[in-house]
Amino acid sequence: MVISGLVVLTPAYLSFEMSNIQVHLSTMSGVSTLLIGALLLCCGAMVWFQSEGRLLAGIAAMILAVVAIPTSNFGGFFVGSLCALIGGALSLAWAPGPRPDGNKRARRDGEES
Structure with missing residues:
Protein backbone atom coordinates (compact mmCIF):
# COMPACT_ATOMS: atom_id res chain seq x y z
CA MET A 1 0.00 0.00 0.00
CA VAL A 2 2.93 2.32 0.65
CA ILE A 3 4.28 1.58 -2.82
CA SER A 4 0.88 2.26 -4.35
CA GLY A 5 0.69 5.61 -2.55
CA LEU A 6 4.07 6.58 -3.94
CA VAL A 7 3.14 5.41 -7.44
CA VAL A 8 -0.10 7.42 -7.38
CA GLN A 22 11.17 19.84 -19.66
CA VAL A 23 8.47 17.19 -19.09
CA HIS A 24 5.86 17.92 -16.41
CA LEU A 25 2.48 16.25 -16.01
CA SER A 26 0.06 18.91 -14.88
CA THR A 27 -3.49 17.74 -14.46
CA MET A 28 -6.68 18.93 -12.82
CA SER A 29 -6.51 16.02 -10.39
CA GLY A 30 -3.74 17.49 -8.24
CA VAL A 31 -5.71 17.71 -4.99
CA SER A 32 -7.39 14.32 -5.34
CA THR A 33 -4.07 12.74 -6.24
CA LEU A 34 -2.44 14.21 -3.16
CA LEU A 35 -5.32 13.11 -0.93
CA ILE A 36 -5.53 9.56 -2.28
CA GLY A 37 -1.76 9.09 -2.27
CA ALA A 38 -1.43 10.38 1.30
CA LEU A 39 -4.30 8.17 2.50
CA LEU A 40 -2.74 5.11 0.86
CA LEU A 41 0.55 5.91 2.59
CA CYS A 42 -1.31 6.19 5.91
CA CYS A 43 -3.09 2.87 5.31
CA GLY A 44 0.22 1.18 4.62
CA ALA A 45 1.77 2.66 7.76
CA MET A 46 -1.24 1.59 9.80
CA VAL A 47 -0.96 -2.01 8.67
CA TRP A 48 2.78 -1.96 9.24
CA PHE A 49 2.79 -0.48 12.75
CA GLN A 50 -0.66 -1.34 14.14
CA SER A 51 -1.78 -4.74 12.98
CA GLU A 52 -5.10 -4.37 14.85
CA GLY A 53 -6.27 -1.89 12.22
CA ARG A 54 -5.47 -4.10 9.27
CA LEU A 55 -9.11 -4.73 8.33
CA LEU A 56 -10.00 -1.04 8.26
CA ALA A 57 -6.83 -0.16 6.35
CA GLY A 58 -7.32 -2.99 3.86
CA ILE A 59 -10.90 -2.01 3.06
CA ALA A 60 -9.97 1.67 2.83
CA ALA A 61 -7.04 0.89 0.50
CA MET A 62 -9.24 -1.15 -1.82
CA ILE A 63 -11.86 1.62 -1.96
CA LEU A 64 -9.15 4.23 -2.58
CA ALA A 65 -7.69 2.07 -5.37
CA VAL A 66 -11.01 2.03 -7.19
CA VAL A 67 -11.59 5.76 -6.61
CA ALA A 68 -8.08 6.56 -7.86
CA ILE A 69 -8.74 5.19 -11.34
CA PRO A 70 -10.99 8.05 -12.55
CA THR A 71 -9.56 10.76 -10.30
CA SER A 72 -5.77 10.32 -10.15
CA ASN A 73 -4.19 9.81 -13.57
CA PHE A 74 -5.87 6.45 -14.06
CA GLY A 75 -4.78 5.34 -10.60
CA GLY A 76 -1.10 6.00 -11.23
CA PHE A 77 -1.44 4.53 -14.73
CA PHE A 78 -3.17 1.43 -13.26
CA VAL A 79 0.04 0.33 -11.48
CA GLY A 80 -0.81 2.22 -8.29
CA SER A 81 -4.38 0.93 -8.23
CA LEU A 82 -3.22 -2.63 -8.83
CA CYS A 83 -0.69 -2.39 -6.00
CA ALA A 84 -3.32 -0.93 -3.67
CA LEU A 85 -5.80 -3.69 -4.51
CA ILE A 86 -3.19 -6.38 -3.91
CA GLY A 87 -2.00 -4.72 -0.69
CA GLY A 88 -5.56 -4.33 0.58
CA ALA A 89 -6.37 -7.96 -0.19
CA LEU A 90 -3.19 -9.13 1.52
CA SER A 91 -3.92 -7.07 4.61
CA LEU A 92 -7.45 -8.51 4.78
CA ALA A 93 -6.13 -12.06 4.43
CA TRP A 94 -3.27 -11.65 6.88
CA ALA A 95 -3.80 -12.78 10.46
CA PRO A 96 -0.99 -11.99 12.88
CA GLY A 97 0.32 -14.98 14.77
CA PRO A 98 0.80 -15.19 18.51
CA ARG A 99 3.55 -13.02 19.90
CA PRO A 100 6.57 -14.85 21.29
CA ASP A 101 6.51 -12.79 24.50
CA GLY A 102 2.92 -13.80 25.24
CA ASN A 103 3.74 -17.50 24.92
CA LYS A 104 6.70 -17.28 27.30
CA ARG A 105 4.57 -15.53 29.92
CA ALA A 106 1.81 -18.13 29.59
CA ARG A 107 4.31 -20.97 29.99
CA ARG A 108 5.88 -19.36 33.03
CA ASP A 109 2.49 -18.83 34.63
CA GLY A 110 1.52 -22.43 33.88
CA GLU A 111 4.78 -23.80 35.32
CA GLU A 112 4.45 -21.80 38.52
CA SER A 113 0.95 -23.12 39.26
Whole structure:
Protein backbone atom coordinates (compact mmCIF):
# COMPACT_ATOMS: atom_id res chain seq x y z
CA MET A 1 0.00 0.00 0.00
CA VAL A 2 2.93 2.32 0.65
CA ILE A 3 4.28 1.58 -2.82
CA SER A 4 0.88 2.26 -4.35
CA GLY A 5 0.69 5.61 -2.55
CA LEU A 6 4.07 6.58 -3.94
CA VAL A 7 3.14 5.41 -7.44
CA VAL A 8 -0.10 7.42 -7.38
CA LEU A 9 1.69 10.55 -6.13
CA THR A 10 4.70 10.41 -8.46
CA PRO A 11 3.22 11.28 -11.90
CA ALA A 12 1.36 14.36 -10.66
CA TYR A 13 4.30 15.96 -8.86
CA LEU A 14 7.30 14.76 -10.88
CA SER A 15 9.02 16.76 -13.57
CA PHE A 16 12.12 15.73 -15.46
CA GLU A 17 14.20 16.81 -18.42
CA MET A 18 14.82 14.78 -21.56
CA SER A 19 17.33 16.19 -24.06
CA ASN A 20 16.62 19.85 -23.27
CA ILE A 21 12.87 19.33 -23.02
CA GLN A 22 11.17 19.84 -19.66
CA VAL A 23 8.47 17.19 -19.09
CA HIS A 24 5.86 17.92 -16.41
CA LEU A 25 2.48 16.25 -16.01
CA SER A 26 0.06 18.91 -14.88
CA THR A 27 -3.49 17.74 -14.46
CA MET A 28 -6.68 18.93 -12.82
CA SER A 29 -6.51 16.02 -10.39
CA GLY A 30 -3.74 17.49 -8.24
CA VAL A 31 -5.71 17.71 -4.99
CA SER A 32 -7.39 14.32 -5.34
CA THR A 33 -4.07 12.74 -6.24
CA LEU A 34 -2.44 14.21 -3.16
CA LEU A 35 -5.32 13.11 -0.93
CA ILE A 36 -5.53 9.56 -2.28
CA GLY A 37 -1.76 9.09 -2.27
CA ALA A 38 -1.43 10.38 1.30
CA LEU A 39 -4.30 8.17 2.50
CA LEU A 40 -2.74 5.11 0.86
CA LEU A 41 0.55 5.91 2.59
CA CYS A 42 -1.31 6.19 5.91
CA CYS A 43 -3.09 2.87 5.31
CA GLY A 44 0.22 1.18 4.62
CA ALA A 45 1.77 2.66 7.76
CA MET A 46 -1.24 1.59 9.80
CA VAL A 47 -0.96 -2.01 8.67
CA TRP A 48 2.78 -1.96 9.24
CA PHE A 49 2.79 -0.48 12.75
CA GLN A 50 -0.66 -1.34 14.14
CA SER A 51 -1.78 -4.74 12.98
CA GLU A 52 -5.10 -4.37 14.85
CA GLY A 53 -6.27 -1.89 12.22
CA ARG A 54 -5.47 -4.10 9.27
CA LEU A 55 -9.11 -4.73 8.33
CA LEU A 56 -10.00 -1.04 8.26
CA ALA A 57 -6.83 -0.16 6.35
CA GLY A 58 -7.32 -2.99 3.86
CA ILE A 59 -10.90 -2.01 3.06
CA ALA A 60 -9.97 1.67 2.83
CA ALA A 61 -7.04 0.89 0.50
CA MET A 62 -9.24 -1.15 -1.82
CA ILE A 63 -11.86 1.62 -1.96
CA LEU A 64 -9.15 4.23 -2.58
CA ALA A 65 -7.69 2.07 -5.37
CA VAL A 66 -11.01 2.03 -7.19
CA VAL A 67 -11.59 5.76 -6.61
CA ALA A 68 -8.08 6.56 -7.86
CA ILE A 69 -8.74 5.19 -11.34
CA PRO A 70 -10.99 8.05 -12.55
CA THR A 71 -9.56 10.76 -10.30
CA SER A 72 -5.77 10.32 -10.15
CA ASN A 73 -4.19 9.81 -13.57
CA PHE A 74 -5.87 6.45 -14.06
CA GLY A 75 -4.78 5.34 -10.60
CA GLY A 76 -1.10 6.00 -11.23
CA PHE A 77 -1.44 4.53 -14.73
CA PHE A 78 -3.17 1.43 -13.26
CA VAL A 79 0.04 0.33 -11.48
CA GLY A 80 -0.81 2.22 -8.29
CA SER A 81 -4.38 0.93 -8.23
CA LEU A 82 -3.22 -2.63 -8.83
CA CYS A 83 -0.69 -2.39 -6.00
CA ALA A 84 -3.32 -0.93 -3.67
CA LEU A 85 -5.80 -3.69 -4.51
CA ILE A 86 -3.19 -6.38 -3.91
CA GLY A 87 -2.00 -4.72 -0.69
CA GLY A 88 -5.56 -4.33 0.58
CA ALA A 89 -6.37 -7.96 -0.19
CA LEU A 90 -3.19 -9.13 1.52
CA SER A 91 -3.92 -7.07 4.61
CA LEU A 92 -7.45 -8.51 4.78
CA ALA A 93 -6.13 -12.06 4.43
CA TRP A 94 -3.27 -11.65 6.88
CA ALA A 95 -3.80 -12.78 10.46
CA PRO A 96 -0.99 -11.99 12.88
CA GLY A 97 0.32 -14.98 14.77
CA PRO A 98 0.80 -15.19 18.51
CA ARG A 99 3.55 -13.02 19.90
CA PRO A 100 6.57 -14.85 21.29
CA ASP A 101 6.51 -12.79 24.50
CA GLY A 102 2.92 -13.80 25.24
CA ASN A 103 3.74 -17.50 24.92
CA LYS A 104 6.70 -17.28 27.30
CA ARG A 105 4.57 -15.53 29.92
CA ALA A 106 1.81 -18.13 29.59
CA ARG A 107 4.31 -20.97 29.99
CA ARG A 108 5.88 -19.36 33.03
CA ASP A 109 2.49 -18.83 34.63
CA GLY A 110 1.52 -22.43 33.88
CA GLU A 111 4.78 -23.80 35.32
CA GLU A 112 4.45 -21.80 38.52
CA SER A 113 0.95 -23.12 39.26
